[in-house]
Amino acid sequence: MHMADVLLSPGVAATMYAASGTAAGVSINRLRRENEPEKLPVMAVSAAMVFAGQMINYTIPGTGSSGHICGGILLSALLGPYAGFLSMIAVLVVQCLFFADGGLLALGANIWNMAFYGCFVGYFLIWRPIMKGKALSSLPVSARITAAAVLGCIVSLQLGALSVVIETSLSGITDLPFGPFVGVMLPIHLAIRLVEGLITAAVLVFVYKARPELIKDADESAGNSMSLKAVLCILAVVTLFVGGGLSLYASGNPDGLEWALFGNREAGYAENMALDEEAFGVESSAAETAAQVQETTSFLPDYAFKDNDSALGTTVSGVVGSVVVAGCALLLSCIFGFFRKRNAAGRADVN
Amino acid sequence: MNRAENALYELNEMDELANGNSPVHRFSALAKLLVTVIYIAVTMSFDRYDLSGVLMMAVYPYVLFQLSGIxxxxxxxxxxYIIPLIAFVGIFNPLLDRTAFVTIGRVPLSYGWLSFAVLFAKGMLAISASFLLAATTRIDAVCAALRKLRMPAEIVTVILLMYRYVSVLVEEVGVMSNAYHLRAPGQKGIHYSAWGSFLGQLLLRSMDRAQELYASMLLRGYHGEFLYTAEAGMAGRDWMYLLTWTAVIALLRSVPVIQIIGNLFM
Structure with missing residues (x-):
């Protein structure tokens, strides 16, 4: 679900930055009011856990598409919505800045789509009501955890997928029409998020059995007696479980860990752009676009190519210019290369 | 080499690139980050059919590849893995927008193909710029730059810690899966009956590891926030870098350089 820069117009990207920035500001304020510096390593291990989890692509049967977990519900169930949101930001920033996964301009939108809904909508509207609600209190805790995790993942990430479509459409960069895009995105994400919900539930039930006080809202009688060590250990174990156990389990999947920290966009776009033959036949406003083009194009303009000298001239000048620039680039490469070699030789001499 | 070790290997490769020593590596992370953001924003703002304009923006990654020696x-x-997906973004354009804008011989080229080429070029340029930032800047330098940009200390600390944990965890996974597969040759994945003991092992090992990590952080004086040296700031040469690139990018955006050069030769 990581969006690339090329999907978003600068205006939409800036708006999403503002929205995510506001949510982050509120979260930071809450975190500071809690004043628990020892919570930061816990957040880091949890974030690493989600990062490791996102390495693993599971295939969705019958679609040829694959997906990876998102982790918003998992983090907010372990850390609470505010710290969970900040941890998700850390995951997305590292993916964006150090692995070029998810665009730099699209970071705001990615935080909104993947972190905001999971951590806030998923937590306040689904997780907490199910865990604390009177109606379900007769069910065993692990059943409630499963229900909340599955439902939370599905609802929050359907909202995220819808946002991807809306942001793309508002940007108006691709010609993909809104209706078919929604029709592709939502069903495929329903399947992916059902699997994510089950994985999240398995992890959370495991954590609950080992250290019940770690799960938010799971047990009101639990005090704040947990030691930092225990928290770190449990989270690291779950991380290892997700990162190691499941990746081995999923070893038949060509993506898996082989994705190797760099390729997990593949999944994102297989979902985002999942090719749908039906979408090909959709009408386009080609004539309108063509008219607009005549005004705006600067390279290879107007189809009056054959009988319009000025258009021909501009086009040819573009081609000639490109060739000249490419030639200069080639020449400069040689020159740069020459000086690099000489510098290296010079340094070797000095040594 | 198993999958986890492979992942770790690629992670280390990126670290090694970032630890290189070239003129680009030596500029401050803040300057590079700002230039990258400006560059990507400006590149994305080109019109959907302005191929020559977008292609001219390749000057920036080109120069950086040359200077950094990467x-x-x-x-x-x-x-x-990402490049095919960039092609995916615009794949619908040629199908939906079939008006021909030029006919070469008898083969018509549609506006859809033109806008597809522009989208692909934009995507490649954005990816190159992001890659160059990642490959020429160490993570602690980027984090120091983020602090300079007033990103809250809490988030920056979590980013740094997480980055360290990830390699530790991936390494641990590699060791464990190696051990498992040596004892279960030819088996695909972990048998469900062994999940209990596998998890038990994981529990013990990672308990030790997490305790050691956090204790050693405390022993080295960690108190809730990392300290940064003066390198986060921008010296004169960093300002020069920032201003020069801003000027070049502005020039490329506002002047159709390719056509001007072409006209000179006609």
Whole structure:
């Protein structure tokens, strides 16, 4: 679900930055009011856990598409919505800045789509009501955890997928029409998020059995007696479980860990752009676009190519210019290369 | 080499690139980050049919590849999973927008193909710019720059810690899966009956590891926030870098350089 820069117009990207920035500001304020510096390593291990989890692509049967977990519900169930949101930001920033996964301009939108809904909508509207609600209190805790995790993942990430479509459409960069895009995105994400919900539930039930006080809202009688060590250990174990156990389990999947920290966009776009033959036949406003083009194009303009000298001239000048620039680039490469070699030789001499 | 070790290997490769020593590596992370953001924003703002304008923006990654000495093929290799997806973004344009804008011989080229080419070029340029930032800047330098940009200390600390944990965890996974597969040759994945003991092992090992990590952080004086040296700031040469690139990018955006050069030769 990581969006690339090329999907978003600068205006939409800036708006999403503002929205995510506001949510982050509120979260930071809450975190500071809690004043628990020892919570930061816990957040880091949890974030690493989600990062490791996102390495693993599971295939969705019958679609040829694959997906990876998102982790918003998992983090907010372990850390609470505010710290969970900040941890998700850390995951997305590292993916964006150090692995070029998810665009730099699209970071705001990615935080909104993947972190905001999971951590806030998923937590306040689904997780907490199910865990604390009177109606379900007769069910065993692990059943409630499963229900909340599955439902939370599905609802929050359907909202995220819808946002991807809306942001793309508002940007108006691709010609993909809104209706078919929604029709592709939502069903495929329903399947992916059902699997994510089950994985999240398995992890959370495991954590609950080992250290019940770690799960938010799971047990009101639990005090704040947990030691930092225990928290770190449990989270690291779950991380290892997700990162190691499941990746081995999923070893038949060509993506898996082989994705190797760099390729997990593949999944994102297989979902985002999942090719749908039906979408090909959709009408386009080609004539309108063509008219607009005549005004705006600067390279290879107007189809009056054959009988319009000025258009021909501009086009040819573009081609000639490109060739000249490419030639200069080639020449400069040689020159740069020459000086690099000489510098290296010079340094070797000095040594 | 198993999958986890492979992942770790690629992670280390990126670290090694970032630890290199070239003129680009030596500029401050803040300057590079700002230039990258400006560059990507400006590149994305080109019109959907302005191919010559977008192609001219390749000057920036081109110069940086040259100055840093990082081969372009490394970028292609590292981004091998992402590049097909960039092509995906515009794949519908040629199908939906079939008006021909030029006929070469008898083959018509549609506006859809033109806008597809522009989208692909934009995507590649954005990816190259992001890759160059990642490959020429160490993570602590980027985090120091983020602090300079007033990103809250809490988030920056979590980013740094997480980055350290990830390699530790991946390494641990590699060791454990190796051990498992040596004892279960030819088996695909972990048998469900062994999950209990596998998890038990994981529990013990990672308990030790997490305790050691956090204790050693405390022993080295960690108190809730990392300290940064003066290198986060911008010296004169960093300002020069920032201003020069801003000027070049502005020039490329506002002047149709390719056509001007072409006209000179006609």
């Amino acid at each position: 081969p372009f093929r490394t970028c292609i290799y590292k981004m091998r």
